[in-house]
Amino acid sequence: MADYEYIEPTGVVVPDTSGLLTDVQSEYQAVFGADLVVTPDTPQGVLITAETLARTEVVANNAALSNQINPNVAGGVFLDALMALTGMQRTVATPTVVSNVTLSGVSGTVIPAGSLAATSAGDQFQSVSTVTLNSGGTATVNFQSVATGPIPCAGSALTTIVSAVLGWETVTNNPSGTPASATTLGTVTQSDQAARALRQNTLAFQGVSLAEAITSALYNVQGVTSLTFQENVAATTQTINGISMVGHSIYACIEGGTDTAVAAALLENKSSGCAWNGGTSVSVVEPASGQSYTVLFDRPTQIGILIKVTTTNGNEANIIQAILDYAAGNINGLAGFVVGADVSPFEIAGAIMSEFPGYYISQVEISLVSPVSYTTSVIAIGVNAIAQTQASYISVIIA
Structure with missing residues (x-):
């Protein structure tokens, strides 16, 4: 089928690889004779296999590119462009901010904005404004991480001076100071799954x-x-x-x-x-x-949900993480625990198998935290409430 067209008015056609292999074999036999041996162990068989794989990659590429005009499956810059059509953009990554970091050294020393300090783990933070050490040789200023995302910075962890500023001697984010330091973790760039949900909403x-x-x-x-x-x-x-x-x-x-x-x-x-x-x-x-x-x-009332999963071959840690991913809305196509959404044991089972298709889940039971009464039926959640779970609420039985 030498004139095969991958893109048609109805969309991209993705044929079976076996069908493509048959087509290429037929093309070779049409040129070199019907008695040509086309088995994979022959030189021509190797060439036929390579040609089949090349055509398969073209089909996959065309299908992937074609899907980028569908906002429900698009990703990356293609999804960004589709969101821009309605004036939207995905949430960008933000740095971690450490407030009220104490600097000390020689009185009168000017420490410019952008001066770097680091934690013992090597994560670098930069000052957000210029400060001058007072008569006591101290000053407080906010720092933010050089990299974006949830960069850890525990109390008294920011202690290493990186920028060479004459007169600057120490840095600390001791949370017991006055005023006390506080760390606000940054965020990562919104995922494609979350961005698609934002666009839809x-x-x-x-x-x-x-x-x-x-x-x-x-x-x-x-x-x-x-x-x-x-x-x-x-x-x-x-x-x-x-x-x-x-x-x-x-x-x-x-x-x-x-x-x-x-x-x-x-x-x-x-x-x-x-x-x-x-x-x-x-x-x-x-x-x-x-x-x-x-x-x-209104703000929703949190309803604690206990979850009990029975499996024959699943891994406990993986199942717990899959449920937490589902509850947080991180599984494609599943909203998870949102305001007013009922809790379904069947959807939880589907979420687990979505992340781990090889697991056999024989039963999922759910219960309110109080009173405890496990059931395989749906638990109704009011329009002014939201279901909530955590690792300690989840038990896995391997039987």
Whole structure:
């Protein structure tokens, strides 16, 4: 089939390798004769195998490249470009920040911004501003890691001076100082899986008032990981999904993000005159009018979940990690434990087998932390709650 086309109007065709091998063998026999021996142990058989592998790689490459225009499977810069079409971008990596680091040395010494210090592990941090040592020969300044990501820096770990600044003698991030040091771990660049979920959740980011536009704006708030949203269109107080809502109002229960940023997003995107519901109250000033509004929303109640897995051949540590990955939403195609999502033992089993296809999971049982009562049925989670688990909540039985 010498005229085979890999790309058709319906998409990329990915044939079986065995079919490609048959095609190449037929092509060789058409040229050199039908009696040509094409088994792999002959010289021509070796050439046929090489040609088949080359065509297989072309097909795989075409399929992979074609998928980059599909936002549900795209990755890397291709996904970044698709996100940019709706004004979105993935969360970038941030450095670890160590606040109130104490510097000491000769009084009057100027230590410029960007001066380097290192931990005993060799991780380097740089000062974020220029400081001058006071009459006592000390000063405090914030440092941030040179590399991005969660760079560890425990108390009293930042002790090695790297930059040669005359008069600078010691550096320490002793947490017992005044003011005390504190370390805020940085973050890594958002993964493709998380970025795809962010894009899906923010498709209506450029709109306002509609429910999808409001949730898109909330998901665009830094740190927001999941939420539930509902509205009461009636003029009277109604109870919807267990939540009492005043007339003509909205309700949002949000995991993550600062209270101020969440409230600002709600005020900017909800309909004018619409009322609020929730236990968290934040005062926000509308920039256009200067009027102050009290915005209400909820934070989810954490529901502890015990998980018991029975397997015949699984590794305990791997299964626990797979469940934690699932709960954190790190398994492609599975949302995990998000606000308002019920807990399904069947989905947990699927998550384990997604990461470890060779494991046989005979049973998954789940229970509330209190009262303890294991079941293979789904545990319902309210719209104002979120399931939560940890390694100590998970037990693995190999039987």
